[in-house]
Every structure is written in structure tokens, then in C-alpha cells.
Amino acid sequence: MTVIQKIFYKLLRPLVEPLIKKIEEGVLLKDHLREKNRLYSELNLHLDELFKKKSTETSSLERIFAYLRSEGEFFDSNHDFNSLKVSKGILDLDGTFLEIEGLISKPGDQLHSNREAFDQIMDLIKRNKPSIEKPNSYREIYIISSSISFSLQESIELSDLLMDNFHKKKWEALKSLDWCLSFLLLTLLDLHKKNPRSDTKNYLGIASERLLKKMEIRQDVIMDFRGQPKDKVQRAIEQSRYIYFLLEFSSVFNDIRFLNAALKANDRLYGFTTSIKTRVKNDLRNPFKLLFSFYYLINLNKQESLIKNIK
Amino acid sequence: MSSLKVVISTPVDDNLYSLLVTKMCIDEPGVQVVGVFSLKVWSISRLKVEFKRLRKSILSKVWLKFFVPKNQSNNKVSNKIESDLRHKYELTNSSLKALCGGNNINFIKTDGPNNKETISFVTKLEPDIILSIGSVILKDEFIGLPKKGVLNVHMGILPEYRGIGVTEWPILDSDSLETINLGVTLHFVERGVDTGPILLKKTISLKGLKDINDLEDKYLPLMVDTMHEGIKMIRDNKQSQMIQSSSAGKQFFYLHNRLREKAENKLKELLKNDR
Numbered sequence: 001m002t003v004i005q006k007i008f009y010k011l012l013r014p015l016v017e018p019l020i021k022k023i024e025e026g027v028l029l030k031d032h033l034r035e036k037n038r039l040y041s042e043l044n045l046h047l048d049e050l051f052k053k054k055s056t057e058t059s060s061l062e063r064i065f066a067y068l069r070s071e072g073e074f075f076d077s078n079h080d081f082n083s084l085k086v087s088k089g090i091l092d093l094d095g096t097f098l099e100i101e102g103l104i105s106k107p108g109d110q111l112h113s114n115r116e117a118f119d120q121i122m123d124l125i126k127r128n129k130p131s132i133e134k135p136n137s138y139r140e141i142y143i144i145s146s147s148i149s150f151s152l153q154e155s156i157e158l159s160d161l162l163m164d165n166f167h168k169k170k171w172e173a174l175k176s177l178d179w180c181l182s183f184l185l186l187t188l189l190d191l192h193k194k195n196p197r198s199d200t201k202n203y204l205g206i207a208s209e210r211l212l213k214k215m216e217i218r219q220d221v222i223m224d225f226r227g228q229p230k231d232k233v234q235r236a237i238e239q240s241r242y243i244y245f246l247l248e249f250s251s252v253f254n255d256i257r258f259l260n261a262a263l264k265a266n267d268r269l270y271g272f273t274t275s276i277k278t279r280v281k282n283d284l285r286n287p288f289k290l291l292f293s294f295y296y297l298i299n300l301n302k303q304e305s306l307i308k309n310i311k
Numbered sequence: 312m313s314s315l316k317v318v319i320s321t322p323v324d325d326n327l328y329s330l331l332v333t334k335m336c337i338d339e340p341g342v343q344v345v346g347v348f349s350l351k352v353w354s355i356s357r358l359k360v361e362f363k364r365l366r367k368s369i370l371s372k373v374w375l376k377f378f379v380p381k382n383q384s385n386n387k388v389s390n391k392i393e394s395d396l397r398h399k400y401e402l403t404n405s406s407l408k409a410l411c412g413g414n415n416i417n418f419i420k421t422d423g424p425n426n427k428e429t430i431s432f433v434t435k436l437e438p439d440i441i442l443s444i445g446s447v448i449l450k451d452e453f454i455g456l457p458k459k460g461v462l463n464v465h466m467g468i469l470p471e472y473r474g475i476g477v478t479e480w481p482i483l484d485s486d487s488l489e490t491i492n493l494g495v496t497l498h499f500v501e502r503g504v505d506t507g508p509i510l511l512k513k514t515i516s517l518k519g520l521k522d523i524n525d526l527e528d529k530y531l532p533l534m535v536d537t538m539h540e541g542i543k544m545i546r547d548n549k550q551s552q553m554i555q556s557s558s559a560g561k562q563f564f565y566l567h568n569r570l571r572e573k574a575e576n577k578l579k580e581l582l583k584n585d586r
Binding site for chain 1: 366367368370371374377378379380480483484486561562563564565566567568569570573577
């Protein structure tokens with residue numbers, strides 16, 4: 001080592017080493033917790049303003065927030081993840097954000113029976129062929145199928161049709177993810193959870209390995225999607241849906257690699273999350289910012305409960 | 312009988328593993344090292360590749376490599392192991408350039424294994440085999456250059472543990488010290504990540520270790536020994552290959568800090584209970 005190097009080392013060390021330590025540490029759990037508490041407080045402060053409004057949109061939001069308010073224990077800003085109980089609160093919250101997803105996509109008339117819902121989904125797939133041109137179809141299918149229970153036969157028919165519609169070979173050759181394709185994976189995983197089948201498992205295995213590589217190798221802060229809208233928040237939501245899928249997949253198939261990818265992806269989104277200010281007036285009517293906030297909170301809770309379960 | 316012509320691909324000029332493998336090949340009868348190439352440290356393409364691989368950790372790597380005095384850096388391999396290995400292989404040089412210079416071996420520094428300069432360098436040497444050291448992605452053109460293939464020692468058991476972080480992932484996957492599947496695998500390089508035919512596998516025993524930091528001392532000697540054994544097998548035409556099934560293993564990636572911490576604590580606990 002030269003004398004110049006030694007001098008550089010002595011001079012730079014007090015500056016560089018703390019910086020390296022900070023960079024290597026990355027985003028810490030306490031950073032996420034702080035953000036979680038901030039988002040919750042801001043969402044809470046919104047409630048009063050939202051209750052004053054009487055538009056159709058806000059009345060739906062009112063129901064959601066009223067519900068959330070009743071989940072005080074879950075959203076208590078003082079508790080930390082160590083004391084969090086994986087309980088009804090979280091499960092119900094999943095249903096809540098589905099409501100918001102539904103609110104955004106406006107899937108149409110209320111459905112009266114399972115059979116009717118099933119026919120509607122099958123019709124949606126056969127007629128519209130969900131694709132890059134009709135990305136909302138996948139969202140609608142997911143929202144409808146998540147809220148009803150199918151018979152075994154219906155579940156098989158639906159998953160077969162979905163897998164046929166976007167063949168597994170397409171996943172193997174996929175260069176960029178299509179906008180809203182996350183809903184296809186979420187629907188199939190949901191169907192598999194209710195009625196496990198080797199075909200669905202195989203399909204999800206191929207698709208998830210491809211997704212894992214895309215997220216781990218590229219490490220985009222906000223991913224790009226084929227056919228994406230310009231809005232950055234919407235892209236962050238789609239990415240959050242994939243994180244949600246990774247966490248669910250990790251839980252269902254007991255594969256920590258997917259939790260690992262989700263942890264890193266959530267950290268990458270942290271900076272974006274801090275820029276979401278739900279209290280800013282213009283943001284009040286932006287359901288996308290609310291939806292992103294919900295995904296962030298849900299993903300955070302899921303990831304912490306999964307980490308806690310690692311032996 | 313003609314000698315087995317070997318080219319060695321290394322990440323940096325002073326990499327201990329590269330020096331040991333090169334010296335081992337120089338001294339091995341029936342093996343002729345015809346060329347060595349090392350990657351330039353300061354080149355745009357190298358920095359791009361390293362940034363893609365290391366992202367934010369690149370600053371730490373540059374700092375440790377160029378500014379931190381050797382006696383103050385947290386060396387991965389202990390001084391004792393380094394000294395033992397240098398003694399075993401009678402290695403006195405600290406750079407490949409000097410080692411090659413003293414043995415009349417062609418040596419160049421290049422931007423990467425897949426670039427034109429390297430391809431032309433290797434093509435002229437007509438090697439039977441290339442020993443790949445480091446984790447640079449190799450393209451088809453490079454892989455197709457040697458007559459018998461490109462060899463690599465992977466720091467994990469294949470096909471189960473492909474990719475990166477495979478010294479920690481098996482710890483998270485296991486319930487006891489005995490079932491932690493750690494070791495190295497000698498394999499031919501293919502286009503996929505660690506998917507090529509397997510020649511040799513060697514496991515690592517965790518008995519007697521204090522914590523995960525002690526593992527490095529186990530890996531380096533085993534990797535050099537495995538490469539040595541593999542070279543002799545190929546020279547003597549005694550190798551048998553095991554083709555990997557694409558569905559047999561999983562690809563792993565860098566562990567998140569929190570999972571790495573879990574793995575470290577788990578191993579510490581298992582080792583403590585074993586004492």
C-alpha cells in the first residue's frame with residue numbers, strides 16, 4: 001500500500017465508513033414501522049373529511065374507513081410487529097382492499113349467486129380474452145372470484161381456462177410483464193388455495209420463477225410493464241400486487257426465496273412510500289394513493305408474520 | 312501423450328483462489344497452462360457489470376479493495392489458512408502477472424471474458440479447457456471456445472442450490488446441523504445459471520465451527536482441491552458427468568439482511584447446542 005493510499009484512508013475513513021454502514025444496512029424495519037404509523041395517522045385524519053362528503057365514491061370509501069376504524073387493534077400506531085397477532089384483522093383487511101380494487105375497476109352489477117358469478121367470469125374470459133388490450137378484465141375476474149366460493153368443477157374449469165388464455169410457455173419466454181397480469185397470478189393462487197391441483201401448482205411454479213428472476217435481477221425501484229399507464233402511482237400499485245403475490249406464494253408453498261424477494265422489493269418501494277402524502281388535498285380523491293397505502297400496509301404485515309414464522 | 316492445454320479466467324490479478332489454481336495447474340504433470348486473463352479493475356464495462364451485480368455494495372467493495380490496509384480489512388480467509396495454502400502449493404507470488412511472467416505463460420488484462428479481445432486471445436491458444444474463476448456471466452461464444460468445456464467450482468451443492476447466497480440458504484432450509492447441505496460442486500458451464508453437467512461434489516462438515524464467519528476457511532481449500540481433482544480426472548479421461556435435470560434444483564439470490572441475520576443466528580445456535 002502506498003503512502004498516498006494510507007493518507008487517503010486516514011482522511012476519508014471517518015466519512016466513508018459510516019456512509020458504507022448506512023448503505024449496507026439499507027431500509028430497516030424501524031423505517032418501515034415509522035412509515036406504517038405515519039400512513040395510518042394520515043388515513044385516520046382523512047376519515048372526518050371523507051365523512052363530510054356525500055358523493056357515491058366517498059360513501060363507498062366511508063364504509064371502508066368505518067370498517068378500518070373498528071380494527072383499532074390492528075392499526076394501533078403504538079404497537080410493533082412483534083406483538084402483532086396474525087388474526088382476523090389481517091384476513092379481513094385483505095377483503096377491504098379488494099373492495100377498493102373493486103371500487104376502482106367498477107366491475108358492474110351486484111351478483112346474486114355463485115353460478116351467476118361463475119358464468120359472468122367465464123363469459124368475460126371467453127368473449128374478451130383478457131390481454132394487454134383489456135387489462136381490466138383480469139382485475140374483474142380476480143375481484144369477483146375472490147369474493148365467492150366455487151364448486152370443485154367450476155374451480156377446475158375456471159383455472160383451466162385462465163391457464164389456457166395465458167399459456168405457461170408465454171411465462172417462460174416473457175420479457176416484460178403485461179399490465180395487470182398480476183391479477184391472473186393472484187386469481188390462480190386463490191383458486192389453488194381453495195382447491196389444490198397439480199396443474200395449477202405447475203403453472204404457478206413456472207410463472208413465479210420467472211417473476212422471481214425479473215424482480216431479483218433487475219431490481220427496479222418501480223417496474224415497467226407492457227401497456228402501463230403513465231401514472232407512477234398505478235405502476236407502484238401493480239408492483240405491490242406482485243409483492244403481495246410473492247408473499248402469498250411464499251406462504252402457500254413454504255418457499256422463503258419469495259419472501260426474500262418481497263422483502264427487497266418492499267425496501268425498494270420505501271422511498272416512494274415516503275412521498276405518498278395522503279393528507280395533501282389533491283390526493284384526497286386519488287384512490288390510487290389510498291390503494292397503494294393499503295397494499296404497503298398489508299404487504300408489510302404479511303412479510304412480518306412470515307419472518308416471524310421462520311424457524 | 313500430449314498435455315491438457317488450460318486457460319484460466321480470473322476476476323482480479325491478486326485473487327488468492329486464482330493464484331492457487333494457476334500454481335496448481337503449472338505444477339501438475341500433463342497439464343499446460345497456455346494463458347491467463349484477468350479483468351481490468353478500472354474499466355467502464357467492468358464497473359457496469361459490477362454495479363449490476365453489487366448495486367449499492369459497490370462502494371464498500373471499492374473502499375475495501377483500494378483504501379483499507381490489508382491488516383485492517385476483514386479478510387474473508389484467515390491468515391493461517393492463506394499461509395497453509397501458500398505453503399502447500401509453494402506459492403510465493405502475489406499477482407498473476409508475476410506468476411505468469413516467471414513461467415512464460417501468456418497473460419492479458421481485458422474488459423471481460425465475452426469481449427472480442429478475450430475471444431481472440433483464447434482462440435489463438437486453442438485450449439482443451441478453461442477454468443472459470445469468479446461469477447461473470449459467460450456467453451455462448453466464450454463457452455464454445457475450448458474443446459472440452461469451461462469448468463467452474465460453485466460454492467454450493469448442485470443441483471439443489473443454484474445461484475447466489477448458497478452458503479446461507481441451506482441453513483435456513485434445515486432443522487439440524489447434520490442436514491445443512493453445504494459444499495462445493497465442480498461442473499461444466501452452460502448458458503443457464505449453474506445448470507451444466509456435474510463432475511464432482513464435496514460436502515462441508517460444520518463440526519467444530521464457532522459461527523458463519525469460520526466457513527470461509529473451509530471453502531477455499533476445498534475449492535482448490537476440487538479443481539485439482541477435476542483437472543486430473545479430465546487429463547486422465549476418467550471423468551463421469553452427471554447431467555442436471557432442469558427441474559431438480561432452485562435458483563437462489565442474495566439474502567435480505569434480515570434473513571442473513573436469521574441464518575447466522577440459527578447456525579450459531581445449532582453449533583452452540585452441538586458443543
